[in-house]
Amino acid sequence: MSKIAPPPGVSDIFPDEAPAWLEIETAARKVFGLYGFGELRTPIFEFTEVFQRGLGGETEVVQKEMYTFEDRGGRSLTLRPEGTAGVMRALAATDAANGVEHRVFYMGPMFRGERPAAGRKRQFHQVGVENVGRAASPGLDAEAIAMLCHFLNEIGISDFELHINTRGVQSDRPAAEQALAEHFRPHLAEMCEDCRARIDRNVWRILDCKQACCRQFVETAPDPAQFFSAESRDYFKKVCDLLTEQGIKFTVDPRLVRGLDYYVHTVFELTHTGLGAQNAIAGGGRYELLLPELKKPIPGVGFAAGMERLLIARDSLGVKPPLPQVPKLYLASLGDAAQAFNTALAAKLRHADVSVAIDYDAKSMKSQMRAADRMKAEYVLVVGDTELEAKSAKLKRMADGQEIPVGLTLDGIISALNTDSAQS
Ligand code: HAM
Numbered sequence: 001m002s003k004i005a006p007p008p009g010v011s012d013i014f015p016d017e018a019p020a021w022l023e024i025e026t027a028a029r030k031v032f033g034l035y036g037f038g039e040l041r042t043p044i045f046e047f048t049e050v051f052q053r054g055l056g057g058e059t060e061v062v063q064k065e066m067y068t069f070e071d072r073g074g075r076s077l078t079l080r081p082e083g084t085a086g087v088m089r090a091l092a093a094t095d096a097a098n099g100v101e102h103r104v105f106y107m108g109p110m111f112r113g114e115r116p117a118a119g120r121k122r123q124f125h126q127v128g129v130e131n132v133g134r135a136a137s138p139g140l141d142a143e144a145i146a147m148l149c150h151f152l153n154e155i156g157i158s159d160f161e162l163h164i165n166t167r168g169v170q171s172d173r174p175a176a177e178q179a180l181a182e183h184f185r186p187h188l189a190e191m192c193e194d195c196r197a198r199i200d201r202n203v204w205r206i207l208d209c210k211q212a213c214c215r216q217f218v219e220t221a222p223d224p225a226q227f228f229s230a231e232s233r234d235y236f237k238k239v240c241d242l243l244t245e246q247g248i249k250f251t252v253d254p255r256l257v258r259g260l261d262y263y264v265h266t267v268f269e270l271t272h273t274g275l276g277a278q279n280a281i282a283g284g285g286r287y288e289l290l291l292p293e294l295k296k297p298i299p300g301v302g303f304a305a306g307m308e309r310l311l312i313a314r315d316s317l318g319v320k321p322p323l324p325q326v327p328k329l330y331l332a333s334l335g336d337a338a339q340a341f342n343t344a345l346a347a348k349l350r351h352a353d354v355s356v357a358i359d360y361d362a363k364s365m366k367s368q369m370r371a372a373d374r375m376k377a378e379y380v381l382v383v384g385d386t387e388l389e390a391k392s393a394k395l396k397r398m399a400d401g402q403e404i405p406v407g408l409t410l411d412g413i414i415s416a417l418n419t420d421s422a423q424s
Helices: 018-034 048-055 060-065 084-091 138-154 170-190 193-201 212-219 230-245 307-316 336-351 365-374 385-390 410-423
Strands: 045-047 068-070 076-079 102-111 123-132 161-166 263-271 280-289 298-306 329-333 356-358 379-383 392-397 403-407
Touching (some): 018 102, 018 123, 018 138, 018 307, 045 084, 048 060, 048 084, 084 123, 123 307, 138 161, 138 230, 138 280, 138 298, 161 230, 170 193, 170 212, 230 263, 263 298, 280 307, 329 336, 329 365, 336 356, 336 379, 336 410, 379 385, 385 392, 392 410
Parallel strands (some): 329 379
Antiparallel strands (some): 045 076, 068 076, 102 123, 123 298, 161 263, 280 298, 379 392, 392 403
16 A cells, blocks of 8 residues: 555645635634624534433444554543534533523534445544533524525525434333334344344334334334424424525434434435435434433434535536645746845735745756746746846746736836736
């Protein structure tokens, strides 16, 4: 395996790709800000227990996918596989634990040891939102979904599909679990090995199974919501009504359980056809998270969208990424005196917010012009002894080769650049 390539499932993001990332991150900050959310930056690793307790020991992520290691002090630490548990850990020390609402968003890398595939990475990036502390309310759930749709529209993705469902509350589940187990048990011999283990450990996970041998039985399974209390069903109906009132289209999918155990009531997932098998661009829901040292779980609702998948979806729609920044001006030098002059000029121009490229060990004019071309500089200013003596030079507009006479002063160059850029 090449030592130059990054490990499997991990990528570099080069300067020509970064502007598209920044554009999405900027849109996220703008939209989340409109709903009163502020940024919370949590650590990239946490005590392993935060995720074990937070996400649930039976989840695929905790059982198979976490990057867990022991530090030099013998503590078990884990690279965050998602953002919610860390956010809750941070907010647990605040009045969020006493029912006060906190609105936060986050963005950054997450780590899961999954099999790499298109749109499935081991280091991937999420932008996410959590509304934490306030007691469950259909209004907050619908607002989270509306905000996610708003954000996607803002970045040019409007043809997504929104699937929603209810997971009820803990007390709703035993009756539904019994019905599901009764439905699947006669077919276990035909089902995958994982589902055979899931039936007793966590029967809900079977509804998530993608194997063809299991899908046929998943499709005929009873809708768990029919076993939930009237309060839970009414809660979900209110969420659906609020979405409809806002003109948000959705499909109720009784099989949608989501992969993390902390969810209660509303869960949702957004898919996009521009992606292959990994077609979920975002997911979320209402949750109750129990963390180490807390006596009772803290309520919240939120979502996370996968940056890599948002980029694939935008690509598939032909949304053009922003152009990488190019130098406004390339300073070409002929001779030592010009090199010294240009070096000082470059510093002054940059402090005046003009992006400048320069070769400090300039050799031939040809190689400097080639460099200016490669960097796609908008203008080139050639300075040699003659120009220094005359205190004037020519600014070459690279798009069409037009030459503009310019005085060799900071103000002269800046005003020529501004005037010509405004005209062309
Ligand atoms: P999740 O569904 O596990 O939820 O992840 C959210 C999104 O992250 C997915 O829809 C997908 O776009 C992206 N994603 C997940 N795994 C990968 C991967 N291996 N490679 C690339 N992208 C990936 C959560 O993480 C919850 N914390 C969401 C949430 C917030 N629920 C409530 N609040």
